[in-house]
Amino acid sequence: MRIVLVLEYDGSNYCGWQSQSESCAIQDAVEKALSAIAKEDIRIVTAGRTDAGVHAFYQVVHFDTLTSRPLSAWVRGVNAFLPEDISILWAGEVPDDFHARYSAVERRYLYFLLNQSARPGVHHNKVGWFHVPLELETMQAAGKLLVGEHDFSSFRAAECQAKSPVRTITHLNIVRQGNLVVFDLRANSFLHHMVRNIIGCLVYIGKGKYSADWIDELLQHKNRTFAAPTFSAAGLYLAGVRYDPSWLIPEFSDFPIISNGVLR
Structure with missing residues (x-):
C-alpha cells in the first residue's frame, strides 16, 4: 500500500x-x-x-x-x-x-524577514534579518515583474540540476506587519535556491540599490552572476504543496498555524 x-x-x-x-x-x-x-x-x-x-x-x-x-x-x-x-x-x-x-501542481514558500537595526534574538534561525529600512512599495512593484512564466536562470543555483530554468510563478505577495516583512511565493515548482535568490534581489531593490525594473534586466540576462547573493535560509518555510482535489489530501489552510501569511 x-x-x-x-x-x-x-x-x-x-x-x-x-x-x-x-x-x-x-x-x-x-x-x-x-x-x-x-x-x-x-x-x-x-x-x-x-x-x-x-x-x-x-x-x-x-x-x-x-x-x-x-x-x-x-x-x-x-x-x-x-x-x-x-x-x-x-x-x-x-x-x-x-x-x-x-502529482503536485503548485508549491508555496513563505519568507519571514525581520527588518530592524538589531539582529534577532528570540527568533534566531526562524527569520531572516536585514538592518537597513526597506521600501515595501518598490519591492512589491519588482515582485509583480516576476509573476508569470519566465526563464529564471538568473535566480538558480550554479549546482541546480533541473533540466529547464523555465518556471511559472502564479503568486508573489509582499506585506509588512510591524518590523516583519512577509514574502509569499507560489509556483508550479522552484529551482534550487530560486526563492532565496529572489529575496536577495528584492532586498537590494528595497534598500534602494536598484530600481524595480532591475528585475526585468535580470530576467533578460539569464545569468546568475548579475543577481544579488543568495539570502539567508533562516526565514524560509515550505508552506504548502497543492494537489488535484481528487487525491483528498488536506490543504495547507487545514493546519492553521498562520493567519493571512503571518505567524500567529
Missing part, C-alpha cells in the same frame, strides 16, 4: 532534507522513525527537498509498505520516534499512481 504524510519541521539542526551518509538530514530521521513503526526498511519520496536551515509548515512525502497499520500509527506512533523538531501532521492511504513530487 502507498501512504502519504503531511509533516512540519524546524530545519535549524539539520543538513537539509536529502539523506546524507552522516545521517544528519530530515529524511534520515523520518525514515528511521517510519521503519521503527513498520518493522521494515522504509524509503520516502518528498514533494520537494529543502536546504540546510530551511523549515517547513507543510511538507508532503509518500512511501510504500507491506505493513498494515491504522492511520493514527503513522501520525502519533511515528511522532513518538521523531525528534521534537519534526512532526507528522496527517496520514492517508492513496492509490499507487500518486506521487508526492510529480
Whole structure:
C-alpha cells in the first residue's frame, strides 16, 4: 500500500532534507522513525527537498509498505520516534499512481524577514534579518515583474540540476506587519535556491540599490552572476504543496498555524 504524510519541521539542526551518509538530514530521521513503526526498511519520496536551515509548515512525502497499520500509527506512533523538531501532521492511504513530487501542481514558500537595526534574538534561525529600512512599495512593484512564466536562470543555483530554468510563478505577495516583512511565493515548482535568490534581489531593490525594473534586466540576462547573493535560509518555510482535489489530501489552510501569511 502507498501512504502519504503531511509533516512540519524546524530545519535549524539539520543538513537539509536529502539523506546524507552522516545521517544528519530530515529524511534520515523520518525514515528511521517510519521503519521503527513498520518493522521494515522504509524509503520516502518528498514533494520537494529543502536546504540546510530551511523549515517547513507543510511538507508532503509518500512511501510504500507491506505493513498494515491504522492511520493514527503513522501520525502519533511515528511522532513518538521523531525528534521534537519534526512532526507528522496527517496520514492517508492513496492509490499507487500518486506521487508526492510529480502529482503536485503548485508549491508555496513563505519568507519571514525581520527588518530592524538589531539582529534577532528570540527568533534566531526562524527569520531572516536585514538592518537597513526597506521600501515595501518598490519591492512589491519588482515582485509583480516576476509573476508569470519566465526563464529564471538568473535566480538558480550554479549546482541546480533541473533540466529547464523555465518556471511559472502564479503568486508573489509582499506585506509588512510591524518590523516583519512577509514574502509569499507560489509556483508550479522552484529551482534550487530560486526563492532565496529572489529575496536577495528584492532586498537590494528595497534598500534602494536598484530600481524595480532591475528585475526585468535580470530576467533578460539569464545569468546568475548579475543577481544579488543568495539570502539567508533562516526565514524560509515550505508552506504548502497543492494537489488535484481528487487525491483528498488536506490543504495547507487545514493546519492553521498562520493567519493571512503571518505567524500567529
